[in-house]
Amino acid sequence: MSVVDWLLDADPAIRWQVLRDLTGAPAAEVEAERARVATEGWGARLLAAAGPDGLWAGGACFPAGWTGEEPGQPWTATMHSLQTLRLLGLDPHGAAARRAVALVAAHGRWEHEGQRYFDGEVEPCINGRTIEAGAYFGVDVAPLVQRVLGEQLADGGWNCEAERGSVRSSFDTTINVLDGLLEFGAPAVAAARRRGEEYLLERSLFRRLSTGEVARPSYLAFAFPYYWHYDVLRALDYFRAAGAAPDPRMAEAVEVVRAKRQPDGRWLQDRVHPGRVHFALDAEPGAPSRWNTLRALRVLDWYDGRLP
Template structure:
């Protein structure tokens, strides 16, 4: 705990939900640095999903555009009721447009991996995203999940991204019977697969789902999934194997490492590198285990 408390305010305030420390996120450290990088048009790095300068020839995906930056500020816990947040969101709403067809930022786009994250940050920061939620509900697959790609089958990555959005919407507004039902069906899509296995064979869907990355952006992994379920409600027995994956990664000193960094352009690093102890993974893993073990 002392190691976490010695970190940036974005981490430290979350250890004990300290309001005074939380207020510092907008004024100091990583949060203040990201806020200072917002452009005159309301965007970060000149784009909604991709930087204006991006030509597709960089390693990985660039993470400096508006969508990824807003998600990071939300994870940092920037106070949505603050004047700083209100000014930031007003500028995004007024000037930022999606590359797809010039849609207004909070009207969303056509890919559900984008729309889920737009719903999440919009709901968190007090934007009316009900029309976008209604649209996303119409694209739920028969198996209960969602997919950005043209397929009858859902993907873990897109499903969790939409679930994050629907949960944020419900927490902000209470949701609707339709949104709550869709979220439960989406959760079941992941739960019947144990959060990381194929329904057909029981094999691990992708090895990287067992690697804990931060920031995670749109990428799925077991720790991100469990942290979603921690915020959503009580544990489900079908998560037990996933919880053991988290438990197995704890180091002798009580900390969790950063397993993976998703490659691409960033504003600045917020972890010490892959293989090094990770404050973000440690914070999230401790929360998950406290939640899981608190019901046993």
């Protein structure tokens, strides 16, 4: 079985993206496969996991009643579930998505101070992901976009610790905001996106600007789902989706991706972010990962100029 055939022997959420990004299949075939996300496999299971009020696990960022005493961060609440539905490619115009998002808008409140869900809260890492989901599903998040634009730091990125005095950006917060601004897509955010992208590029996507050292070893380990976490595969896939031209400053990160390709042409799941989940979306650490393989292949095709 070829790597592409192995990827196609999977959930509709993977199949439609393989058809679009790796095979150049006709648009009608891609859209027909994508439509199955709402009714089959992971997409249908995740939609069914929402409560009667439309919230997942009864909370916005954390499950209702979460005490913080279990290992890791639980990933079952509404923010993580909406992000996952976007990554699966649930049709934002379909009836299932419209119903789900309307219920979140009506009932979702942030744990911070009870703010309405799509109004966001105070941390740009959370607000970036809220913008991403809101813009994808057709919610007006323009006021929240204006907030994060005003929170961009002098070095070009963002940091959730800025409200506590930090003046240095973080890779993790910056990629979350960039994903949101990319999904929002208005020309008014283009300059802010460029500055955020430069923050990453100046650091070769994973190095400290001050010393050139690897900022965190975890940035070189690929995980899916990634939730709020940064790694270089996520960053490269952002630049690919943004339609950016390959930049020489990405080259070292691209070689990290190439080096992780296994002799059989697949990529492994390097790690899984610990915490409660509705169900597994990918392999255990050390096993071949369809999501990492799909993302790595399309990143390399983009970087090497082999788009279908």
